[in-house]
Amino acid sequence: MNEIKIFSPATVANVSCGFDVLGFCLDSIGDEMVIRKTDRKGIFITKIEGYDLPFEAEKNVAGVSALAMYADAKPDFGFEIEIYKNIKPGSGVGSSSASAAGSVFGMNVLLGNPYNNTELSYFAMKGEALASQSEHADNIAPALFGGFTLVKSVSPLEILEIPTPNNLYATIIHPQIEIKTSEARAILPKEVALKDAISQWANVGSLIHGLHTSNYGLIERSLHDAIVEPHRSKLIPLYHDVKASAKAAGALGCGISGSGPSIFSLCEGIDAAKKVELAIRKVYANSDIEFDTYVSKINAEGMKILK
Ligand SMILES: Nc1ncnc2c1ncn2[C@@H]1O[C@H](COP(=O)(O)OP(=O)(O)OP(=O)(O)O)[C@@H](O)[C@H]1O
Numbered sequence: 635m636n637e638i639k640i641f642s643p644a645t646v647a648n649v650s651c652g653f654d655v656l657g658f659c660l661d662s663i664g665d666e667m668v669i670r671k672t673d674r675k676g677i678f679i680t681k682i683e684g685y686d687l688p689f690e691a692e693k694n695v696a697g698v699s700a701l702a703m704y705a706d707a708k709p710d711f712g713f714e715i716e717i718y719k720n721i722k723p724g725s726g727v728g729s730s731s732a733s734a735a736g737s738v739f740g741m742n743v744l745l746g747n748p749y750n751n752t753e754l755s756y757f758a759m760k761g762e763a764l765a766s767q768s769e770h771a772d773n774i775a776p777a778l779f780g781g782f783t784l785v786k787s788v789s790p791l792e793i794l795e796i797p798t799p800n801n802l803y804a805t806i807i808h809p810q811i812e813i814k815t816s817e818a819r820a821i822l823p824k825e826v827a828l829k830d831a832i833s834q835w836a837n838v839g840s841l842i843h844g845l846h847t848s849n850y851g852l853i854e855r856s857l858h859d860a861i862v863e864p865h866r867s868k869l870i871p872l873y874h875d876v877k878a879s880a881k882a883a884g885a886l887g888c889g890i891s892g893s894g895p896s897i898f899s900l901c902e903g904i905d906a907a908k909k910v911e912l913a914i915r916k917v918y919a920n921s922d923i924e925f926d927t928y929v930s931k932i933n934a935e936g937m938k939i940l941k
């Protein structure tokens with residue numbers, strides 16, 4: 635095989651209480667990428683559609699992760715990368731991660747799959763760091779592993795796959811503003827109050843247990859963020875109105891998707907997810923903010939080979 639076309643999914647990181655460690659994979663939105671072998675040694679981004687992004691490999695997250703893997707694999711050929719970007723950069727649903735993870739996933743297939751998903755996540759984090767000025771894997775991991783993931787540690791990198799209850803759906807609303815992850819990280823405090831830390835790790839533990847046992851009530855009681863939301867919600871217009879509407883419409887929980895501005899809701903069943911979508915659309919419909927929304931099953935597969 636000399637060429638592969640893939641679907642590289644969008645993802646939701648943090649998941650309320652799990653800043654920098656929890657994430658889940660979406661099914662209904664993602665980028666498409668083509669990766670092909672070339673006689674020219676090196677990494678070459680040859681086509682970009684959808685959004686204006688750098689063609690220089692060192693300035694594009696897809697190229698940076700690919701270069702990291704290439705330096706390790708040392709093949710006697712090169713790779714060309716085409717990016718068909720559907721996920722708006724700075725949207726909060728892992729646009730940078732879809733590129734960083736997609737390039738190494740495609741290269742790995744063309745190399746005969748010498749690397750596992752944790753090793754691919756290591757290379758992809760190098761690309762992610764270009765976008766967010768920090769190596770975090772909470773979008774990368776669910777894009778590669780699928781479902782829910784917990785990043786146990788970054789150094790050494792250890793990623794845990796968490797079961798996904800089969801009736802869990804996500805509703806996403808994306809106000810058309812850009813929030814760069816690097817900027818949204820810069821406003822966070824360096825220290826937190828002990829009482830908030832206790833609440834946060836209690837919620838992470840109970841959320842994980844709720845996912846393992848498909849206990850939707852426990853999932854609902856665990857989707858709270860005492861540490862990051864108070865700072866980042868100020869960056870998102872009408873955030874608290876959206877959150878209140880989502881909960882009133884039956885969402886299990888609602889929070890900032892990654893570094894925002896997208897807002898996610900988790901729901902039990904597609905009917906609840908669609909009801910939440912209708913409710914939260916009304917919040918922005920009465921404002922001058924452009925937005926889009928979608929409902930997605932949790933994508934248990936992650937990356938998909940299209941051809
Ligand atoms: N291939 C790429 N895809 C997306 N963004 C890229 C890419 N290459 C470089 N970038 C830059 O990375 C930034 C987007 O990454 P950022 O992490 O800020 O947003 P995001 O990934 O959509 O959000 P989040 O990480 O919160 O889900 C933009 O400044 C963009 O120009």
Ligand SMILES: N[C@@H](CCO)C(=O)O
Binds near residue numbers: 891
């Ligand atoms: N955990 C990262 C995810 C970015 O998508 C952050 O919130 O900064």
